[in-house]
Amino acid sequence: MKLTEVLEITGATCVVGEQLADIEVHHAFASDLMSDVLAMSRPDTLLITGLTTPQIIRTAQMLDLPAILVVRGKDVPQYVADLARTTGIVVLTTHDIMYVASGKLYARGLSG
Amino acid sequence: MSLERSVEALRYLELFSNLDASGIMSTTVHALHPEDRVAAARILMREKSISGVPIVDADFRLVGLISVSKIIEALADGRLADSVDSVMVRDVISLHAHDTFETILSCFQRFKFGRFPVVEEDGKLVGMITDTDVLSAIIRSFYSVYVHDQRRTMTLGSFSALSKEFENSADFVYDISCIGLENAGEGSARLKVFLQTKGFGESVVRRASVCAYEAEMNVCIHAGGQGSLRAIARNGEIIVRVEDEGPGIENIDLAMKEGWSTATDAIREMGFGAGMGLANIRRFSDHLVIISGKDKPTKLEMIFLAGKE
Amino acid sequence: MTVHDVIDSVGADVAVDGDTTRLVTSGYTCDLLSEVIAKAAPGSAWATIQTHVNVIAVAAMVGISVVIVCEGRTCESDVVERAAKEHLTILYSKDSAYVVSGKLYVLGLR
Numbered sequence A: 001m002k003l004t005e006v007l008e009i010t011g012a013t014c015v016v017g018e019q020l021a022d023i024e025v026h027h028a029f030a031s032d033l034m035s036d037v038l039a040m041s042r043p044d045t046l047l048i049t050g051l052t053t054p055q056i057i058r059t060a061q062m063l064d065l066p067a068i069l070v071v072r073g074k075d076v077p078q079y080v081a082d083l084a085r086t087t088g089i090v091v092l093t094t095h096d097i098m099y100v101a102s103g104k105l106y107a108r109g110l111s112g
Numbered sequence B: 001m002s003l004e005r006s007v008e009a010l011r012y013l014e015l016f017s018n019l020d021a022s023g024i025m026s027t028t029v030h031a032l033h034p035e036d037r038v039a040a041a042r043i044l045m046r047e048k049s050i051s052g053v054p055i056v057d058a059d060f061r062l063v064g065l066i067s068v069s070k071i072i073e074a075l076a077d078g079r080l081a082d083s084v085d086s087v088m089v090r091d092v093i094s095l096h097a098h099d100t101f102e103t104i105l106s107c108f109q110r111f112k113f114g115r116f117p118v119v120e121e122d123g124k125l126v127g128m129i130t131d132t133d134v135l136s137a138i139i140r141s142f143y144s145v146y147v148h149d150q151r152r153t154m155t156l157g158s159f160s161a162l163s164k165e166f167e168n169s170a171d172f173v174y175d176i177s178c179i180g181l182e183n184a185g186e187g188s189a190r191l192k193v194f195l196q197t198k199g200f201g202e203s204v205v206r207r208a209s210v211c212a213y214e215a216e217m218n219v220c221i222h223a224g225g226q227g228s229l230r231a232i233a234r235n236g237e238i239i240v241r242v243e244d245e246g247p248g249i250e251n252i253d254l255a256m257k258e259g260w261s262t263a264t265d266a267i268r269e270m271g272f273g274a275g276m277g278l279a280n281i282r283r284f285s286d287h288l289v290i291i292s293g294k295d296k297p298t299k300l301e302m303i304f305l306a307g308k309e
Numbered sequence C: 001m002t003v004h005d006v007i008d009s010v011g012a013d014v015a016v017d018g019d020t021t022r023l024v025t026s027g028y029t030c031d032l033l034s035e036v037i038a039k040a041a042p043g044s045a046w047a048t049i050q051t052h053v054n055v056i057a058v059a060a061m062v063g064i065s066v067v068i069v070c071e072g073r074t075c076e077s078d079v080v081e082r083a084a085k086e087h088l089t090i091l092y093s094k095d096s097a098y099v100v101s102g103k104l105y106v107l108g109l110r
Helices: A003-010 A034-038 A054-063 A078-087 A098-107 B003-010 B038-048 B068-076 B101-111 B131-141 B149-156 B186-197 B202-222 B252-256 B265-269 B277-284 C003-010 C033-039 C054-062 C077-085 C097-106
Strands: A013-016 A027-030 A045-049 A067-070 A090-093 B052-056 B062-067 B115-119 B125-130 B172-177 B226-234 B237-244 B287-291 B298-305 C013-016 C026-029 C044-048 C066-069 C089-092
Touching (some): A003 A013, A003 A090, A003 A098, A013 A078, A054 A078, A098 C097, B038 B068, B062 B068, B101 B131, B125 B131, B186 B226, B202 B237, B202 B277, B202 B298, B277 B287, B277 B298, C003 C089, C003 C097, C026 C097, C033 C054, C044 C054, C077 C089
Parallel strands (some): A027 A045, C044 C066, C066 C089
Antiparallel strands (some): A013 A090, B172 B226, B287 B298, C013 C089
16 A cells, blocks of 8 residues: 555645655554564554654664554654654654554555 | 583473584684694694694595594604694594484484584585584573573583673674663664675564664663663674663563563553563574673673574 | 454454443554543443553543453453453454454444
């Protein structure tokens, strides 16, 4: 699924990496615990999380994850956005809660 | 404690069934040619603190072995200037690179030698196995070895489960100095870039980075954010060492358990401290050694093999 | 949808058989307990990978109808006992929280 579709399905906006919205993800993973994410070593995955700490960027970087969807409409702090920019990770943000964002994407065929 | 007895006590050979001679042997081998002098063998043994020297032909095929006892005999007979050829043992008991752990042990038990040369199918010497190598392999094959206080000396004597390479230098060095969690992970991010420039494959780099990151987070969460992250990356092997000054892990068995954590609620709310850090490290590393204890520094060493994908 | 329907539809094992006739009116997926306390609605099916005993306390406080512990994780016996005392149903699912959420959402739980 292209990130442009993710944007459309979840009504998200792109915080970092608009030029990369063409990127495709094949799986999604929803978690607020970064060690849980780190246990899943699969590169082409969209990370869905409610956190906005620098650690979400670091985690994505370690796993080669292309993009993060921040849920619950949380503001991504500037320094976190900057870190995402320097590490080349796309950050999207939606007002949906994690359950709804996951449900919508799953329903549209993005597998776990 | 002799190797034989310690291994008998283990009686869990299947635990080590994945080890073969090529994984146990040391590949830094000092060999001589048949035409070299016995005196040269004597000097080599003294300088390298080894008790036997394999003898190879021009194609590195094993043709003999000279042991300390042969040197002593030659010394008594005044034959130090003679060629190695005249005093060496010709019917050398050797191991094959693919011999199993069990075969290797039975070799040690049957022949009572301190070392065995390891050869390829074509007879070429590729390594040596000493009892220390076997012990190292056993320890490395345990996912975790917690050695602290008296247990350390009781079980291991002066033997170190950690790589000696770090005593001299490391290929990558990062001083962890983290206040709060904001820049936690920077060292691992740098390590990842370093490993990529070294030409390691995507998957092994990912495994090493994830584990380094978990270890770095542990230092930041539990050890006051002060420590070091170092790595040696060569010959298809990445060794990562993360050290801190404590307060240490009181019960490593418990800490390894998925879901167990001493982290505060504040840390949990930041997405860490779910008790999966060490479990992840165990899952993604090929070898893991942890040395710690209550109020002790923690040394964590992880090895990642590029070929093991 | 009742807790019973949730059990049938997500294909999870029942770890604690609580009040399965309870209505489930919404879904909530989260691993941060403070967020659940602040944001989850009563009657939610809560998908998480947390197995801490505090999960039960939070679920009871919020009025969660069923907790789905994901990714094949299991709770310690003290957590199970506490849930039984609260008549709270706990399910174990092999799926990730994403997939559990997806399955429930597709079934119409919004």
